[in-house]
Amino acid sequence: MQSGVMAEGGVGTCPQVFVVDSQANYDSVTGGKKPRWSRVGQKFLLLLIGLTMLGLVVEGCLIYNLYKKTESLCQNVSNPQTSWQKGGTILSQEQPKESNDIPSVRPYTEQDQKRPFAQLIGSKNPAGENNVVQWIHRGGEAVTYNMGYNNGRLLVNKDGYYYLYSKVTINAAENCLLIQHKVMKETQAYGKPIELMKSKSFRCPKSSSEMTTEVGEDLWNSFLSGIFQLQSGDQIFVTLEDIQKIRPGTTENLMGAFMISP
Known part of the structure; x- marks a missing residue:
């Protein structure tokens, strides 16, 4: 908008003109964008x-999972009979019925505790009739059930x-000796003893000069x-x-038996 003033008695001078735009916009100064490498670093982090x-x-x-497996193994070790029985049940349930199946392990029963067994130890006088070795069957390590x-x-x-099983100890120091150790069986079906096991060995002293009654063992x-x-x-x-x-002694000579299956 322009305005003018006339001075009295003279030519009017041109006044200074000031234009004010009331519609001007004043934008706030915004910051620049973050560098690209900073944004990539944040995503990578x-x-x-x-x-x-x-x-x-x-x-x-x-x-x-490792803890569970270790706990299960410890339970099996601490209670082998229970784990054995459970394992046999699981195997019998899961195995397919085929001709080449591996049978499940039979659990230990009370009947197994009644299986006969015996251990005989050497006597101080082991020589019996017909070369039958005599034993101690009661006391010490000897037992029969x-x-x-x-x-x-x-x-x-x-x-x-x-x-x-049977173990014997022989002193073959005095002279040459043919040693025959046998385990025999007498049964009602036969009229004479049956040979079950035999060990045969020929022993001599180290030299002929040692073949005296005063040599050691x-x-x-x-x-x-x-x-x-x-x-x-x-x-x-x-x-x-x-x-x-035979050399007498409770540890030098042994005989035993135990049932492994009915």
């Missing part, structure tokens, strides 16, 4: 944090498969063991050729 959290979750799951003993013979009272051990089917009424005994050469 968030990605690393996410991967770290995922790794912690996976590690926690693995530790939990559901089996009998008579004159060096172990008496079988129940049919089944038995593990038999030259000990020789023989051990026999095996599994045999026995019947009620059978008699098991040990014979030793030249039985006078």
Whole structure:
């Protein structure tokens, strides 16, 4: 808008003109944008944090599974009978019925506790008639359970498969000696003893000058063991050729049997 003033008595001068625009806009000064590398760094940092959290979750799951397996193993070791029975039940339920299946393990029962067994130890006077070795059947480490003993013979009272074993110690220092260690069986089905196991060895002193009655000991051990089917009424005994050469003692000579299956 323009305005003018006339001075009296003269030509009017041109006044200064000021224009005010009331519609002008005043924008606030905005900050510049963040650099691109800063935005990328933030995203990469968030990605690393996410991967770290995922790794912690996976590690926690693995530790939990390992803890469960360890706990189950400890329970099996602390209670083998229960785990055995459970394992046999699971196997019998899950196995497909095929001809080549592996049978489940039979659990231990109270009937197994009644299986006969015996251990005889060497006597101070082990030489018996017909070279039958005599034993101690009661006291110390000697024991008989559901089996009998008579004159060096172990008496079988129940049919089944038995593990038999025998150990003898011989002193072969005085002269050359043929040693024959046998485990024998007498049964009602045969009229004479049956040979179950035998060990045969020929022993001599180291030199002929040692073949005197004053030499020391030259000990020789023989051990026999095996599994045999026995019947009620059978008699098991040990014979030793030249039985006078046996070295007496409770630890030098042993005989035993125990049923492994009916």
